Amino acid sequence: MRTPTPDTRTRPAPGRLPYPEWRFAYLGPEGTFTELALRSLPEATGARLSPAATATEALTLVCRGAADAAMLPVHNTVAGVVADTVRALAESPALTVLREVVLPVEFALLVRPGTRRARIRTVSGHPHAGAQVGGWLDSRAPQARWTPAPSNAEAARRVRDRECDAAVAGEFTAAHYGLQVLDAGIQDTAGAVTRFLLCARPGRWSGPRPAADRTSLVGRLAARPEEAGGLLDGLRSHPFLRSVSLRTVSDGRSGSVLFADCPGGAGQAATARAVGLLRLRLPGLRVLGPYPSATHVPSYERSETMHTETAAEAGLSAETGSRDIARLRDRIDSLDHLLIGTLRERLEASREIQRIRTRSGGSQVDPGREAAVRGRYAEELGEGGTGVAEALLDMCRGRSPR
Known part of the structure; x- marks a missing residue:
């Protein structure tokens, strides 16, 4: 498995932003995907890069003037919103997003040299990494206990210092901490990408900026994420908001934080x-500000107002188009096969929960849990997600979806 490297096709609009001798912070320590995302920008060449232990610490460096901008992960196509980043953005004073980077992510199991898998008792990594390798760990290292870390590189540092046995991180992280790649490509889902935002104080840059085609917003809600479903469903159904992505995370107390993405710039x-x-x-x-999105936008975020098609792509020959369609249909067939297998596993797990609940005198259906499932599908898939969730819930209750 090759070491993940920045995909040049996913870089934001070309052209170097005017950052003379800038200082950048990023979610560290050294060896994180966030550092990789930052180093993919031409502005980072020759700049001073400072790792921060948490997203809050990175943004604090920016707000205090100790750093000019901070790169942070905000969303992964498998694990969803990065809650720590969204909470940090909501808690920080006024910030603006300068641009984004999208990187493919692949994970490896890192250990001290000579460690055997059977001897691993603790595995550490960022919660998003844990969400993406849980199936692999359950089948290959079922004896290991998961210990979350602020970042995957911090998990590698813990392994080096013998605080745990193994870390989930990028292959490239191993060299930073003198570790060995025991297993590579351990992610449960191939093709996952993570989106990163470069954040700064308003007015920090000077001169022209690349054209903006995305606008993000962040803020607090009084309701918990599981209680905000009705509000978000109402917003998503509004004609003005059907192409807007709305995601919530817990604020760590009694409320939640909303992160919204709107395609297009302020103009x-x-x-x-x-x-x-x-x-x-x-x-x-x-408003975190309009900013240039990455050239490649994952398909789950596309809308009619968010096109990246170029003139050259529009002029593809019919023959090339037919080959592409055949290739993509083969890919869809493979994905359908995986989906059906996953649905069968989910169905069995759901029915086992129902059996346990009814044996203990409880109800077969948990309305609160079902509402959370509908909300999650709606957040990730848009207005059609609720219908997908309802069909899935009907099937798991033992009824065929209409």
Whole structure:
């Protein structure tokens, strides 16, 4: 398995932003995917890069003037929103996003040289990494206990210092900490990507910036994530917001934090309407600023107002198009095969839960849990996600979806 490297096709709009002798912070320590994302930018060449232990610490360095910008992970296509980053953005004073980077992520199991898998008792990594390798660990190292870490590189540091037995991180992280790659490519889902944001204080840059085609907002909600489903469903159904992505995470107390993505920049009427409506309905939301999105936008985030097609792509020959369609249909067939297998596993797990609940005198159905499932599918898949979740829940209850 090759070591993950920045995909040049996923870089933001070309052109170096005017950052003379800038200082960058990033979620560290050294050897994180976030550092890899930062180093993929031409602005990072020759700049001073400072690792931070947490997202909050990285943004604090920016707010205090000790760093000019901070690179942080915000979303993964498998594990979802990075809660620590979203909470840190909501808690920080006014910030703006300068640009984003999207990187493919692949994981490896790192150990001290000579460690055998059977001797591993503790495995550490970022919670998002844990969500992406849980199936592999359950089948290959069932005796190991998972210990979350602020970052995958911090988990590697713990292994080096004998605080745990193994770490989940990128293969490239091993060299930073004198570790060995015991197993590579351990992620449960191939093709996952993580999105990173470069954040700074407003007004820090000078001169022209690349064209903006994404606008993000963040803010607190009084309701917990599981209680905010009705509010978010109402927002998603509004004609102005159907192409807007709305995601919530717990704020660590009694409420939640909303992170919203709108396709388009401030100069586009549809984006201005969406941002205005969101701030009217949710006055606590703060605009993180329009900024250039990565050239490659994952398909789950595409909308009619967020095209990246080039003139050259539009002029593809019919023959090339037919080959591409055949290749993509083969890929869809493979994905369908994986989905069916996963659905069967989910169905069995759900029915086992129902058997346990009914044996103990409880109800077969948990309405609160079902509402959370609907909310999660709606967040990740848009307005069609609720229908997918309902069909899935009907099947798990033993009823065929209509």
